Structures are given as structure tokens and as C-alpha cells.
Amino acid sequence: MLDIPSSVVTATWLTQHISYPSIITLDASWFMPGSDRNPKLEWASKRIPGSRFFDFDNVIKEQDSLLPHMLPTAEYFSQQVAKLGICNDSVLIVYDSHGIFSAPRVWWMFKAMGHKNVAVLDGGLSAWEKAGGAIETEQPIIDIPSSKYTATFHPEWVASAQDVVNHLDNEAVTIVDARPLERFTGKQAEPRQGVRSGHMPRAKNLPFPKLVFDGKLASIERLNRHFDKIGKQEQQYIFTCGSGITACILALGAEQTGRNHIAVYDGSWTEWGSDEQFPVVKGD
Known part of the structure; x- marks a missing residue:
């Protein structure tokens, strides 16, 4: 059985292993609300051969x-x-058209559901093309033979609003917000209507673009520099963002540095900022 070397794999590695029957590539592209781009249509017109849209x-x-x-x-x-033809033994390589943006969300989802062999393609579709990988442009096969899959929920990967409330005063838990600084401080209004500006008490800000360079995840050395400023390696981390997408980039980066106690607050600021019962802080 093929085992992935890390939660992040290079395009070169994928070109060398894509012929393995256990490998399934998943296009997890997603665009911000208001964008006129349709990720499923883009996948249908251009994709890694055999990839399924997640x-x-x-x-x-x-x-x-x-x-x-x-x-x-x-x-x-x-x-x-x-329905996507995935089974528990599948080796999943998730990519997106940004490079590293929404693919970590699907990596995290599978981790939360107990899947062992899942990784993000560093640099996404662009890196695959630059590595000489083939591109499929004809109409994709929609009717994929179903398989059997049994997910086992691993709650340690997921934080609820109540979990965050319970840890607001816990020095052993670090809450890290992936949103831009202006939104974190409350200087910039939230894009979703009815959502307050600001951040959670004691939360620290690490905007996700600081962990991504030219569509690829930063080096381990650079990732460590960012995370070491925020908390110790052995601490529990809860990552949050606008709606639970870019928080997963931070979770992936933290995992690459050997931080093993990581969770994503799924509701993120969309839930927290829209509910008056949860405290909000403005400023740095």
C-alpha cells in the first residue's frame, strides 16, 4: 500500500505516483462569495486527469x-x-486552482473523519502543470462507480463555539485567527451582512497569506518562525477565520511544524460575530 510522505506533497511526487491505483485526486477549488468564477465549471474544463470535484x-x-x-x-x-468512488484505503491528493487556498479545508475534513492517507498538493493545479503533469480538458466522467466508505468522526480536530468559549481564559490553549489584520482589529467591516467586526478575546492574528508564497506553503523554518511567536509547540491550538476555510491553511501549516494538538473552529467568525452572546474585542 502506498503511504504519503507528508500532509503536503509536491507536484513532482504526484507525477511519479499518480499511476498508483489507490491514488485519487480531488479538485477542492472554491472562490470567495461575490466572485463570478464557478469552481465546478472550471474543473470540468481543466483538471488533473481523473480528478473528482469535491x-x-x-x-x-x-x-x-x-x-x-x-x-x-x-x-x-x-x-x-x-459516491466519488473513494474508499477508506484511497490515497487522496487534494488540490485547488489558487495553489494553496481551499484544498486544506478538504484535507482537514478528511482528517476529522479519520482518513489516514490524505495530503494537499503544494502549489495546486499550476504547480502540476509546471511539473509537466498532463491536463484533461474533455467532458469529465460524472457517473463514477460508488464505493464503500465508513467515516469515523475524530472530535479533537473540530472546535465548536462552546469549545472556544470554554477556552477563552485557558493559557494552555491558543486561539489563532487567519483573517487579515484590518478585519481582526475591526477597522474593516466584515463582508457578510449582520456580522460584527473585531475578534475573540485573547485571540492572536496570523493572516493566512503569511504562510503561502507563490501558491505554495512556506518552508518549515518560516512556518516555525510564525508559530513560535504565537505559542509553544505542545500547546492546544484552535484556528479560526471568516467561515472555516483559511483557518485550515493555518492548521496544515501548524501540523507541518509538528504541532499535534490542533483544531479548527468550524463556524468561525461568521458564527461568532453574528451572535451577540459571544464577546468581541476591537483593536490589536
Whole structure:
């Protein structure tokens, strides 16, 4: 059985291993609300050969939640993932068209559901092309034979609003916000209507672009420099952002530095900032 070397793999590694029957590539591209780009249509017109589109924004999400793209139950996740032909032994390589932006979200979802062999393609689709990887442009095969998949929820990867409340005064837990500084301090209004500006008490700011260079994750040395300023390696980390997407970039970066106690606050600022019961701080 093929085992991935890390939660981040290079395009060169993928070109050398993509012929393995256990490897499945997933296009997890997603664009900010208001964008006129359609990630599924872009996948249909240009993709890594054989890749499946992983729609966490509309399909593989908690359907009854008013919050965007929330993690679904293990049962629903299992049903939808099986429709993509994925089984528990599949080696999953997730990519997006930005480089590293939304793919870490799907990496985190699979981690939270107990999948062992899942990684993000460093540099995404662009890196694949630069490495000489083939590109598929004809109409994709939609009717993929279903497989059997059984997800096992691992709650340690996920933080709820109540978890965050419980740890606001806990020095052993570091809350890290991936939003831009202007939104973190409350100087810039939130893009979603009805969501207050500011951040959680004691939260620290690490804007996700600081961890990404030319579409690739920063070096381990640079990642360590950023995270060492925030907290010790053995601490518990809860990552948050606007709606749970870019927080996963921080989770991926932290995991690369050997930080093993990491969780993503799924509701993130969309939930926290829109509920008056949760405290909000403005300024640095």
C-alpha cells in the first residue's frame, strides 16, 4: 500500500505516483462569495486527469445549517464520499486552482473523519502543470462507480463555539485567527451582512497569506518562525477565520511544524460575530 510522505506533497511526487491505483485526486477549488468564477465549471474544463470535484460548499456539508459549508455528520460524509468512488484505503491528493487556498479545508475534513492517507498538493493545479503533469480538458466522467466508505468522526480536530468559549481564559490553549489584520482589529467591516467586526478575546492574528508564497506553503523554518511567536509547540491550538476555510491553511501549516494538538473552529467568525452572546474585542 502506498503511504504519503507528508500532509503536503509536491507536484513532482504526484507525477511519479499518480499511476498508483489507490491514488485519487480531488479538485477542492472554491472562490470567495461575490466572485463570478464557478469552481465546478472550471474543473470540468481543466483538471488533473481523473480528478473528482469535491464540492464542500454545496454538497458535502451540513445541509440543515444556516452557516456556510459546515462539516456534516460522519454518516452523510460517508455517503457522499462513497459516491466519488473513494474508499477508506484511497490515497487522496487534494488540490485547488489558487495553489494553496481551499484544498486544506478538504484535507482537514478528511482528517476529522479519520482518513489516514490524505495530503494537499503544494502549489495546486499550476504547480502540476509546471511539473509537466498532463491536463484533461474533455467532458469529465460524472457517473463514477460508488464505493464503500465508513467515516469515523475524530472530535479533537473540530472546535465548536462552546469549545472556544470554554477556552477563552485557558493559557494552555491558543486561539489563532487567519483573517487579515484590518478585519481582526475591526477597522474593516466584515463582508457578510449582520456580522460584527473585531475578534475573540485573547485571540492572536496570523493572516493566512503569511504562510503561502507563490501558491505554495512556506518552508518549515518560516512556518516555525510564525508559530513560535504565537505559542509553544505542545500547546492546544484552535484556528479560526471568516467561515472555516483559511483557518485550515493555518492548521496544515501548524501540523507541518509538528504541532499535534490542533483544531479548527468550524463556524468561525461568521458564527461568532453574528451572535451577540459571544464577546468581541476591537483593536490589536
